[in-house]
Amino acid sequence: xxxxxxxxxxxxxxxxxxxxxxxxxxxxxxxxxxxxxxxxxxxxxxxxxxxxxxxxxxxxxxxxxxxxxxxxxxxxxxxxxxxxxxxxxxxxxxxxxxxxxxxxxxxxxxxxxxxxxxxxxxxxxxxxxxxxxxxxxxxxxxxxxxxxxxxxxxxxxxxxxxxxxxxxxxxxxxxxxxxxxxxxxxxxxxxxxxxxxxxxxxxxxxxxxxxxxxxxxxxxxxxxxxxxxxxxxxxxxxxxxxxxxxxxxxxxxx
Amino acid sequence: xxxxxxxxxxxxxxxxxxxxxxxxxxxxxxxxxxxxxxxxxxxxxxxxxxxxxxxxxxxxxxxxxxxxxxxxxxxxxxxxxxxxxxxxxxxxxxxxxxxxxxxxxxxxxxxxxxxxxxxxxxxxxxxxxxxxxxxxxxxxxxxxxxxxxxxxxxxxxxxxxxxxxxxxxxxxxxxxxxxxxxxxxxxxxxxxxxxxxxxxxxxxxxxxxxxxxxxxxxxxxxxxxx
Numbered sequence: 001x002x003x004x005x006x007x008x009x010x011x012x013x014x015x016x017x018x019x020x021x022x023x024x025x026x027x028x029x030x031x032x033x034x035x036x037x038x039x040x041x042x043x044x045x046x047x048x049x050x051x052x053x054x055x056x057x058x059x060x061x062x063x064x065x066x067x068x069x070x071x072x073x074x075x076x077x078x079x080x081x082x083x084x085x086x087x088x089x090x091x092x093x094x095x096x097x098x099x100x101x102x103x104x105x106x107x108x109x110x111x112x113x114x115x116x117x118x119x120x121x122x123x124x125x126x127x128x129x130x131x132x133x134x135x136x137x138x139x140x141x142x143x144x145x146x147x148x149x150x151x152x153x154x155x156x157x158x159x160x161x162x163x164x165x166x167x168x169x170x171x172x173x174x175x176x177x178x179x180x181x182x183x184x185x186x187x188x189x190x191x192x193x194x195x196x197x198x199x200x201x202x203x204x205x206x207x208x209x210x211x212x213x214x215x216x217x218x219x220x221x222x223x224x225x226x227x228x229x230x231x232x233x234x235x236x237x238x239x240x241x242x243x244x245x246x247x248x249x250x251x252x253x254x
Numbered sequence: 255x256x257x258x259x260x261x262x263x264x265x266x267x268x269x270x271x272x273x274x275x276x277x278x279x280x281x282x283x284x285x286x287x288x289x290x291x292x293x294x295x296x297x298x299x300x301x302x303x304x305x306x307x308x309x310x311x312x313x314x315x316x317x318x319x320x321x322x323x324x325x326x327x328x329x330x331x332x333x334x335x336x337x338x339x340x341x342x343x344x345x346x347x348x349x350x351x352x353x354x355x356x357x358x359x360x361x362x363x364x365x366x367x368x369x370x371x372x373x374x375x376x377x378x379x380x381x382x383x384x385x386x387x388x389x390x391x392x393x394x395x396x397x398x399x400x401x402x403x404x405x406x407x408x409x410x411x412x413x414x415x416x417x418x419x420x421x422x423x424x425x426x427x428x429x430x431x432x433x434x435x436x437x438x439x440x441x442x443x444x445x446x447x448x449x450x451x452x453x454x455x456x457x458x459x460x461x462x463x464x465x466x467x468x469x470x471x472x473x474x475x476x477x478x479x480x
Contacts (some may be wrong), residue, residue, distance in 0.1 A: 066463060067459065069462075069466075070420075070458065070459045070462035070463045070466065071420075071455045071458050071459050071462070072420035072421070072423040072434070072458055073420070074423045074424060074426060074434060075423060075434060075451065075454055075455050075458055076455070078434075078438075078451050079451055079452070079455055082447055082448070082451060083447075083448050083451050083452060086448045087448070182318075186318075186319065186320040186321070187320065188320075189320035189321075189322045189323060190320075190322065190424070192322065192427070193426065193427060200320055200322055200323045200326065203323075203326075204326060207330075213330050214330075217323070217326065217327055217330065220323060221315075221319050221323065221327075224318055224319045224320070224323065225315070225318050225319070228318040229318075
């Protein structure tokens with residue numbers, strides 16, 4: 001075993017192989033975080049729609065969840081990256097593939113903005129369907145009395161959601177949301193199939209250049225574990241921080 | 255753009271071959287994953303720390319890295335290990351074998367978590383009663399705990415099987431011609447990648463949607479029986 005390999009100068013990017021790993025980690029985090037913003041906001045709306053008595057929003061949200069959950073993520077990745085630009089008007093397609101402005105200015109990106117955008121879009125919209133199911137489960141787990149009490153107090157349905165159901169449900173679903181974020185974080189590696197050089201791709205690239213496969217994969221694996229553990233600890237802290245006294249005392253237990 | 259859907263009929267043999275490989279991988283990974291997952295779950299729940307610690311370590315390790323990373327790991331490790339075991343160079347191990355090893359390993363970790371929860375859902379009193387009747391560990395597990403645990407777990411195990419079927423598309427990353435890989439290849443050769451990817455998505459959707467609908471029906475039926 002030869003761990004000094006990471007201190008060697010890499011053939012491109014003007015950095016060591018350690019720098020490649022750092023760059024890969026950064027892209028993994030960027031893809032995950034941007035995708036999570038989409039997944040969390042859209043998923044919350046869809047999840048609420050799945051619990052309302054209103055028929056049309058319910059049907060739309062249900063169709064969304066079924067479509068996005070029943071097609072493999074990798075296939076969706078290819079649909080966004082290869083197929084979507086061909087289906088939109090030609091000028092828009094060309095714009096997407098070639099002229100998308102760099103919103104994230106980072107050194108050492110070996111891929112274009114469209115690869116990054118497609119990956120974020122795909123992961124975000126895919127995970128939104130999973131988040132929606134968690135939000136729905138969280139809202140449905142609340143006693144019916146809470147809705148009824150809210151309505152009896154003269155709240156409109158929208159107000160019941162805004163002031164009663166959603167604040168409670170979001171506290172309940174912190175643990176499943178944590179695992180959804182970790183899922184998006186791990187699934188971000190599928191972006192390598194469309195050319196985003198994130199952590200997994202970077203470790204493979206290092207192994208191809210140096211033939212130190214074991215060292216490269218171990219390093220990437222350790223980075224994944226460290227980030228996973230950090231997220232878990234942060235979310236436990238958050239869960240305690242926002243817990244309502246007397247409710248969901250599992251994590252807040254003294 | 256103009257579509258040319260004939261390309262799918264023209265490539266029917268390639269696509270069918272790809273689907274066959276996907277199904278083969280799915281079946282082997284499912285059987286292997288449930289078998290080793292059961293052993294892993296039993297090891298994790300064992301009071302012997304020499305069994306429970308390594309099992310927990312393995313499961314948590316696999317669960318904290320991306321599936322693709324795990325595929326790369328076993329793609330790299332399988333030939334090395336096979337070479338060490340047989341004393342020969344690992345040249346004979348093809349990508350399909352490596353992929354199968356990777357899938358069995360990853361799925362056994364995922365399934366062990368489901369099975370562990372299933373075993374833990376059986377009241378403690380039942381294995382104690384079995385021991386009190388003079389059964390040994392394997393008899394108590396095999397005839398009392400596991401049959402009930404599996405019955406409780408059937409819906410979630412089937413749901414995981416659907417996810418596994420979708421995940422078989424990940425072998426694309428090691429260049430295997432599964433359903434997606436075959437379509438991708440055919441698309442590149444014919445320049446009709448759009449039609450082929452849409453077709454792949456459609457087929458996956460029909461299969462997975464149908465399967466999850468069936469699982470839901472089954473679940474409803476079980477809920478009444480219980």
